[in-house]
Amino acid sequence: MDPVGALALRMGDNALILGHRVSEWCGHAPVLEEDIALANIALDLIGQAQLWLGLAGEVDGRSADELAFLRDTWDFRCLLLVEQPNGDFGRTVMRQFLFDAWHVEMLRGMCGSSEPRVSEIAQKAVREVEYHLERSSAQVIALGDGTEESHARMQAALEWLWPWAGEALAADPVDVALAEAGIAPAVEDLRPGWEATLRAVLGEATLTIPESDFAHRGGKDGKRHSEALGHLLTQMQWLQRAYPGAEW
Amino acid sequence: MYAQMIKSEGGKSREEMSPEEAAFQDRIDAGETIEPQDWMPEGYRKTLIRQIGQHAHSEIVGQLPEGNWVTRAPTLERKAILLAKVQDEAGHGLYLYCAAETLGISRDDMTEQLLSGRMKYSSIFNYPTLSWADIGAVGWLVDGAAIMNQVPLQRTSYGPYSRAMIRICKEESFHQRQGFDIMMKMAKGTEAQRRMAQDALDRFWYPSLMMFGPSDAESVHSAQNMAWRIKINGNDELRQKFVDQTVPQAEFLGLKVPDEHLKWNEEKGGYDFSEPDWEEFFAVLKGAGPESAERMKARRDAWDDGQWVRDAMTAHAEKKSARREAAE
Numbered sequence: 143m144d145p146v147g148a149l150a151l152r153m154g155d156n157a158l159i160l161g162h163r164v165s166e167w168c169g170h171a172p173v174l175e176e177d178i179a180l181a182n183i184a185l186d187l188i189g190q191a192q193l194w195l196g197l198a199g200e201v202d203g204r205s206a207d208e209l210a211f212l213r214d215t216w217d218f219r220c221l222l223l224v225e226q227p228n229g230d231f232g233r234t235v236m237r238q239f240l241f242d243a244w245h246v247e248m249l250r251g252m253c254g255s256s257e258p259r260v261s262e263i264a265q266k267a268v269r270e271v272e273y274h275l276e277r278s279s280a281q282v283i284a285l286g287d288g289t290e291e292s293h294a295r296m297q298a299a300l301e302w303l304w305p306w307a308g309e310a311l312a313a314d315p316v317d318v319a320l321a322e323a324g325i326a327p328a329v330e331d332l333r334p335g336w337e338a339t340l341r342a343v344l345g346e347a348t349l350t351i352p353e354s355d356f357a358h359r360g361g362k363d364g365k366r367h368s369e370a371l372g373h374l375l376t377q378m379q380w381l382q383r384a385y386p387g388a389e390w
Numbered sequence: 391m392y393a394q395m396i397k398s399e400g401g402k403s404r405e406e407m408s409p410e411e412a413a414f415q416d417r418i419d420a421g422e423t424i425e426p427q428d429w430m431p432e433g434y435r436k437t438l439i440r441q442i443g444q445h446a447h448s449e450i451v452g453q454l455p456e457g458n459w460v461t462r463a464p465t466l467e468r469k470a471i472l473l474a475k476v477q478d479e480a481g482h483g484l485y486l487y488c489a490a491e492t493l494g495i496s497r498d499d500m501t502e503q504l505l506s507g508r509m510k511y512s513s514i515f516n517y518p519t520l521s522w523a524d525i526g527a528v529g530w531l532v533d534g535a536a537i538m539n540q541v542p543l544q545r546t547s548y549g550p551y552s553r554a555m556i557r558i559c560k561e562e563s564f565h566q567r568q569g570f571d572i573m574m575k576m577a578k579g580t581e582a583q584r585r586m587a588q589d590a591l592d593r594f595w596y597p598s599l600m601m602f603g604p605s606d607a608e609s610v611h612s613a614q615n616m617a618w619r620i621k622i623n624g625n626d627e628l629r630q631k632f633v634d635q636t637v638p639q640a641e642f643l644g645l646k647v648p649d650e651h652l653k654w655n656e657e658k659g660g661y662d663f664s665e666p667d668w669e670e671f672f673a674v675l676k677g678a679g680p681e682s683a684e685r686m687k688a689r690r691d692a693w694d695d696g697q698w699v700r701d702a703m704t705a706h707a708e709k710k711s712a713r714r715e716a717a718e
Contacts, residue, residue, distance in 0.1 A: 158466075165469070168460045168476055169453035170688065172696020173703075174484055174497075177453065181477035188470045195466075207465045231699050287709060288702025295698065381464040381522055388580050390464035390522065390572075 146257050147201030148219070148316050149326055151209070152362055153248075153263075154194030155220035158210055159371070160241060161187030162378055163228055172231055179277065183238070186270040193263045200259075211382035215367050215375060222361035223306040225371040229299065232285055232292070236299040239278035243339040244310040244332065246275045251327025260325055279343045286347025297349050306368075308357025311336060316363070392448030392512035392536060394603040395675065396441045398611035399433030400618065418619050423549040426492040434618055437611075439493050439500075440509070441620060442551055446486035447504045447511040449479045451685050455519040456528060464522060471568055472525060478561045485557060489550040505690050513671060516679025517597050523576045523586035524594070529569015531591075531598040531636065537562050538632050539602065542622035551620075570639065577643040584644075591640065592648045596666040602629040604668055634660045 164184040171177040195206035204212075223241055228234045249271055252264035286296045313321075313329035321328035344351055360366030381390070407415065411431050417424065424430055453476050460476065463469035487497040503509040514532055519525060540562060544555045576587040606612055606624040615621035640647050651664045674682065 165460050168457035170692045172699035177480045192466050284706040285702050288706040291698050292702030377461050
């Protein structure tokens, strides 16, 4: 596949699937301000998904909507992390933080992409994602430091999500080809920034980073998604699948 | 507006009023705005808390029937528009809670009263959203009915409420256009889509008419609330206006309003139409709506499941300020 298309699909699917997960909170958040903030983040991500999937579609001749609503799990290229179910609010916050910490490094690296269509989207998205990271960091710190219960929940969330977090930082042949072409940053160049963010934020949150460096793989190359993705697509794609060809 | 059957606490004649009460009524009659620091009769304060609180709760509970379709929206654009709309509603809830707080009640107290059933929210949100066309119908009919009530309330006597209404109205008219846009797509779409559109109108028509509340003849509190300018128009007057505005829109869409008695009345320059089933309305207000139990459960679960988060945020803020003080 064309490397720009492959990259756009990965970035677009991450934004689409995480945006969908966050939107599942709509009307159910712990406090009204959170309902508003979560909707904002979901909106940013869905907006980014439209841009990235639009670019991916330019390459293979399908619209962003066709890519979002008419592919099956094996054609999705999102990280396993973003497809994980929301769990409690703490897990949602931790998933967002682990993703944001990688996302921001990736987008910053892509701002200087050799491919102008990529750098243009990255420059727009990075401003939003810097804010997402600022917010998720503050929340991880508050909930980690807050009460005994919240500390225990956040530590549990970190441990639960940890095996899903490492995939983003493990280079595969697509990542290598993209870095060689100067389209995206090299994955190993993202690690120092990502680790520094984790150490600073999780340290202030009084949380312990798990020692294991085991990471599940199979999301970004589509070889083995988790079961959760199929259920998400069942809901997200239902109308388009049930009434093919209709305009909405 | 989402306030129905607001029980009034006043009802005094001019002769029964104290000098303060009479002076207050004079200010209202002169079109002045009452601000939080101004003297006001206890009845005015209590009635407003009830009305603004009910409106705020309606915005919050109102997130649920629409949120029901956020994860099933058919295109990325529709999903973004719907999310933005539901987010606006949460924002309306926030302004309104803030307006009510200026009257001396906390948001937590109001939430507690909603969850214990002592405060109400609009009957309309106890009905289910069963197809994508319902999202169109909610925007077109429910927001349409709400705007009918809210536009005059921009001139209500209580300053913070009036200012909240001005902001809210701007966003609501945008929502209504979005709802109508969905209905147009559906009504001009495939046979299945047209069926969804007609079904949505069939189910939402009478519940929308109920949003204005029972006939003025039966609304014992209307007169006092109108004297205080916290209610501007009569229920029947607004309902008539809504029907007159909506019927031609339904015709434009090629949909049939589910009322065999609907007929243009040349003499009054408006439509004659059937009343909704008021027994159903009172039953829904008491909690017997098709989704009433589900809506309250969703709100209670959100509140209970979020307790640890709110506790942790408070504990963290306290620790932070203690650390700051210790460092100084």
